[in-house]
Amino acid sequence: MNELLLVVTVAGERVALPAAAVESVVELDTLIPVPRAAPHVAGLSAMRSRVLTVIDCMRSLELGDTDCSDGIREAAVVELDGHHYALIVDLVEDVIEANSEPQPVRAAMGQGWERVSLGMVETEEGPLLLVDVAALIAGSEARAAA
Amino acid sequence: MDDLIADFVAECREMLEALGGEIVVWEAHPDDRARLDSIFRFVHTVKGNCGFFDFPRLEALSHAAEDALADVRAGRRQPDGALVSAVLAIIDRIGEMVAAIEAGEEMPAGDDSTLIAALEPGAEGAAPAVVTAAGEAAVKSSVAPRTIRLSVELLDRVMSTVSDMVLARNELARRLRESETDVPVDGAFERLSSIIAEMRDAITRTRMQRIENLFVGLPRMVRDLSAELGKQVLVDIEGGDVELDREMIEMIRDPLTHIIRNAVDHGIEKPAERLKAGKREIGVLHVSARQSGNQILIDIHDDGRGIDGKKLVEKAISNGVMSKDEAANLSPRDQLALIFEAGLSTAKEVTAISGRGVGMDVVRSNVERIGGIVEVDSRIGGGTRMTLRVPLTLTIIPALTVSIAGQHFAIPRSAIEEIVRVNGEGVTLERLGGAGVATIRGRRVPEVSLASILGLDSQVEEQDRRLIVLRPAGGDVYALSVDRIHDHEELVVKPAAPAVMATGLYAGTTLADDGSPILLMDPAGIADVGGVKLEVHERTARIAEGPAQAVSRTAPVLLFRGLDGGRRALRLAHVDRIEEVAASCIKPAAGHLRVQLGEAILPLAGATADQVGEAKVRLFRLNDGSAEIGYAFAEVIDFATIEHDIIHSERPGEVGGVSLINGEPAELIDAHWLFANHLGTAARTSEPLVCRIPTDDPWMQNMLRPIVEAAGYRVVGDDAQEQADLVIASQGDAVADAPHAIILRNVPEPTGKKDESIYRYDRAGLLMALKSAAGGKGK
Numbered sequence: 001m002n003e004l005l006l007v008v009t010v011a012g013e014r015v016a017l018p019a020a021a022v023e024s025v026v027e028l029d030t031l032i033p034v035p036r037a038a039p040h041v042a043g044l045s046a047m048r049s050r051v052l053t054v055i056d057c058m059r060s061l062e063l064g065d066t067d068c069s070d071g072i073r074e075a076a077v078v079e080l081d082g083h084h085y086a087l088i089v090d091l092v093e094d095v096i097e098a099n100s101e102p103q104p105v106r107a108a109m110g111q112g113w114e115r116v117s118l119g120m121v122e123t124e125e126g127p128l129l130l131v132d133v134a135a136l137i138a139g140s141e142a143r144a145a146a
Numbered sequence: 147m148d149d150l151i152a153d154f155v156a157e158c159r160e161m162l163e164a165l166g167g168e169i170v171v172w173e174a175h176p177d178d179r180a181r182l183d184s185i186f187r188f189v190h191t192v193k194g195n196c197g198f199f200d201f202p203r204l205e206a207l208s209h210a211a212e213d214a215l216a217d218v219r220a221g222r223r224q225p226d227g228a229l230v231s232a233v234l235a236i237i238d239r240i241g242e243m244v245a246a247i248e249a250g251e252e253m254p255a256g257d258d259s260t261l262i263a264a265l266e267p268g269a270e271g272a273a274p275a276v277v278t279a280a281g282e283a284a285v286k287s288s289v290a291p292r293t294i295r296l297s298v299e300l301l302d303r304v305m306s307t308v309s310d311m312v313l314a315r316n317e318l319a320r321r322l323r324e325s326e327t328d329v330p331v332d333g334a335f336e337r338l339s340s341i342i343a344e345m346r347d348a349i350t351r352t353r354m355q356r357i358e359n360l361f362v363g364l365p366r367m368v369r370d371l372s373a374e375l376g377k378q379v380l381v382d383i384e385g386g387d388v389e390l391d392r393e394m395i396e397m398i399r400d401p402l403t404h405i406i407r408n409a410v411d412h413g414i415e416k417p418a419e420r421l422k423a424g425k426r427e428i429g430v431l432h433v434s435a436r437q438s439g440n441q442i443l444i445d446i447h448d449d450g451r452g453i454d455g456k457k458l459v460e461k462a463i464s465n466g467v468m469s470k471d472e473a474a475n476l477s478p479r480d481q482l483a484l485i486f487e488a489g490l491s492t493a494k495e496v497t498a499i500s501g502r503g504v505g506m507d508v509v510r511s512n513v514e515r516i517g518g519i520v521e522v523d524s525r526i527g528g529g530t531r532m533t534l535r536v537p538l539t540l541t542i543i544p545a546l547t548v549s550i551a552g553q554h555f556a557i558p559r560s561a562i563e564e565i566v567r568v569n570g571e572g573v574t575l576e577r578l579g580g581a582g583v584a585t586i587r588g589r590r591v592p593e594v595s596l597a598s599i600l601g602l603d604s605q606v607e608e609q610d611r612r613l614i615v616l617r618p619a620g621g622d623v624y625a626l627s628v629d630r631i632h633d634h635e636e637l638v639v640k641p642a643a644p645a646v647m648a649t650g651l652y653a654g655t656t657l658a659d660d661g662s663p664i665l666l667m668d669p670a671g672i673a674d675v676g677g678v679k680l681e682v683h684e685r686t687a688r689i690a691e692g693p694a695q696a697v698s699r700t701a702p703v704l705l706f707r708g709l710d711g712g713r714r715a716l717r718l719a720h721v722d723r724i725e726e727v728a729a730s731c732i733k734p735a736a737g738h739l740r741v742q743l744g745e746a747i748l749p750l751a752g753a754t755a756d757q758v759g760e761a762k763v764r765l766f767r768l769n770d771g772s773a774e775i776g777y778a779f780a781e782v783i784d785f786a787t788i789e790h791d792i793i794h795s796e797r798p799g800e801v802g803g804v805s806l807i808n809g810e811p812a813e814l815i816d817a818h819w820l821f822a823n824h825l826g827t828a829a830r831t832s833e834p835l836v837c838r839i840p841t842d843d844p845w846m847q848n849m850l851r852p853i854v855e856a857a858g859y860r861v862v863g864d865d866a867q868e869q870a871d872l873v874i875a876s877q878g879d880a881v882a883d884a885p886h887a888i889i890l891r892n893v894p895e896p897t898g899k900k901d902e903s904i905y906r907y908d909r910a911g912l913l914m915a916l917k918s919a920a921g922g923k924g925k
Contacts, residue, residue: 032553032663035600036649036675044646044655044663048310051655051663053643083643139645 003098008089011063016128023077040139052086060139061112155248161188170365176225186215210262211236232264357435358386371410378428385435397516401509413450444534453524455481482522486510545637548628551602561669563615584625592624594676618670624678705783709757713812720817722769735918741776749824753778834860838870857916872919886919
């Protein structure tokens with residue numbers, strides 16, 4: 001009974017999200033900005049009668065901005081503490097099985113990646129970084145406070 | 147097997163919840179067979195099921211309780227305090243065990259033998275376990291005739307599906323409008339719409355819960371508390387059938403509990419102390435709920451020692467909450483309101499029950515967070531009344547939608563005082579050191595630009611913006627400038643994600659009709675972020691009447707022309723309806739004009755006897771809630787609002803002031819003066835007036851007397867010695883000496899010009915004569 005992983009591309013890098021945490025994958029079209037919110041909060045969107053808080057993963061990782069101007073973006077919908085979030089990613093690829101428990105990554109990663117990392121998991125497609133959804137949503141504390 | 151256990155647990159929970167109140171009632175009335183039976187039934191059910199499921203400890207406990215109760219039922223034993231406590235302790239233990247079974251945990255450790263021993267007749271009362279098992283939210287009320295159990299998650303899912311359905315319908319409606327459709331399609335769509343609306347109503351109601359669910363645990367809590375403190379408290383609960391949103395009930399559970407703990411701990415005195423103060427040794431705690439408009443009022447009233455406002459002030463000064471000068475300006479009401487300040491408590495000793503002054507401030511902030519208000523009223527030695535006012539539901543908020551740079555936002559309507567244009571009449575906007583100050587009809591109000599708060603680029607010139615005058619709960623007035631104002635809407639508000647709430651600007655999110663999200667602004671948060679400074683009298687502003695007074699400035703008025711041609715205005719709220727009467731219905735009586743409207747005779751204002759003329763007269767029927775008066779007028783000009791300053795008249799009179807309405811001056815009628823002046827004469831004196839009626843006239847005794855008595859007179863016979871205020875006699879009889887006399891005649895037509903008698907079946911004339919005689923005394 002291995003954990004299922006959703007493979008997505010963020011900032012050009014293939015990473016894994018725990019598939020159990022992801023409710024669905026949606027294409028966002030409307031995006032209502034939330035003025036004064038932390039920079040990684042890209043805005044609000046609606047999925048049926050639910051309000052989604054849209055998180056820009058690139059900004060949460062401090063790797064630059066996702067360009068939302070061209071309209072439709074792919075996003076993974078997750079629920080955390082009763083709130084629904086849409087995590088904007090470059091691309092949603094596939095669901096695969098993890099072949100190992102997460103192992104600590106001993107190499108030095110970028111600061112943003114370090115913060116959201118749950119470790120490295122082995123898969124059929126090689127090692128992938130397992131990302132902590134809650135940390136992604138929390139964003140970088142320092143910038144959220146600014 | 148698991149299903150069976152789940153059923154057993156659910157059944158136990160349900161019975162436990164209903165039982166909480168029953169036991170206390172049983173203790174008060176040990177002969178109440180119905181209560182005893184329901185408690186017996188509970189332990190009996192538990193015992194029966196335990197044997198089946200193999201829970202030996204539960205079985206032993208319930209068996210012991212059943213035995214003891216069976217003795218009581220059979221009359222072999224009298225229930226006493228010790229027995230009730232022992233049974234309570236056992237029921238608590240059963241509750242704990244049931245909770246453990248439900249959670250799939252180990253049974254709570256502990257020896258049950260002491261509990262069982264306490265049941266023995268003559269056993270020393272075991273300390274009651276202070277764990278309440280009831281209190282989980284359940285969708286069940288104890289007297290509902292037919293119910294099923296539903297999980298709250300399921301209800302929420304249904305609710306959100308219905309919301310989706312409404313959105314889909316709106317979308318469909320828009321598409322239909324855009325395209326050519328047949329009448330049958332429109333008809334079918336209309337039907338669908340009304341069904342959806344009905345369904346939404348029904349689903350919304352499923353979220354409503356009787357407040358009883360909140361109250362049911364109170365008798366038990368007060369009982370345990372008062373036993374612990376050595377006090378005697380009787381709880382009197384009223385209004386348990388008031389319905390409230392399920393979430394709201396959860397939100398007020400803690401504040402209510404805290405207030406009640408305080409009342410028992412600090413309010414109600416020990417029995418000896420109460421006797422010394424000349425009160426019954428049993429304290430009474432009234433808890434009542436009622437609905438008033440879209441608010442629920444929960445009153446918690448104890449007859450304890452009351453709150454000493456002066457002590458609170460002393461404490462506030464010594465704690466540095468306020469200076470001596472500030473304190474000197476506090477009204478008694480403000481002094482009491484200090485109880486909500488952090489760190490103030492007048493309780494001499496700190497008890498385990500209700501801490502040390504942390505508490506009431508938390509209660510207030512919790513209640514204010516859900517849009518409610520707490521008020522306090524107290525009399526030293528006479529008791530304290532706390533009133534919680536909370537909105538009916540958390541989820542639907544009337545709001546105003548506005549926009550900045552094309553983005554829509556919503557503002558809760560409860561905080562909005564008025565809306566003006568920046569360059570409107572009587573409104574100016576100035577910049578002082580970069581800060582905006584709006585002057586609205588002479589009142590200076592700090593201005594906050596929503597565009598700059600949000601960091602948005604507004605394309606609208608400052609002079610073309612709209613100002614929304616806001617008074618957030620617990621804050622002070624400020625004006626918020628926005629680009630455009632759109633619509634009043636009832637919005638279904640949902641909490642926003644923490645990352646959004648962290649800005650401190652928003653109260654939640656909601657969806658517009660087209661399904662796009664809208665942010666609901668938090669007026670207090672905007673003031674905070676915008677740096678609005680509170681005025682010195684901030685404390686006063688927090689008291690509920692504050693906003694009410696301000697609101698009355700913009701009250702709608704009825705603009706009309708009086709009989710003398712004067713342009714006048716009357717607040718719309720006072721006017722009940724407009725009536726048209728024949729001039730003959732208006733007669734002077736007891737120094738005032740009075741008008742007969744059907745059975746009622748009202749004082750008439752706004753006219754003099756010679757203005758009435760011959761034709762019909764139109765009049766406003768004014769109502770102050772208990773009394774009515776008429777006000778004659780020539781024509782109604784318009785409905786309007788008072789938007790300008792009122793120049794008050796120097797002397798009190800019918801006209802309270804003058805203001806510009808629709809560009810022309812109009813006299814404002816002072817309704818209070820009207821009522822004070824016209825009713826003052828009619829008001830009954832405390833001593834009933836005496837009316838003398840011939841004893842030997844059966845018609846007078848049987849037919850007339852009830853009418854006279856109904857008019858507030860005390861009727862005496864003609865042999866009574868006392869001085870009568872009014873004498874009623876038949877025409878031709880001798881009239882005794884009295885300030886007033888009514889002569890009745892037997893024929894409808896008067897016999898001559900000088901004949902002032904009244905035809906005995908002229909009911910209205912009779913009533914008017916009775917009233918005018920009463921009025922004569924009142925002067």
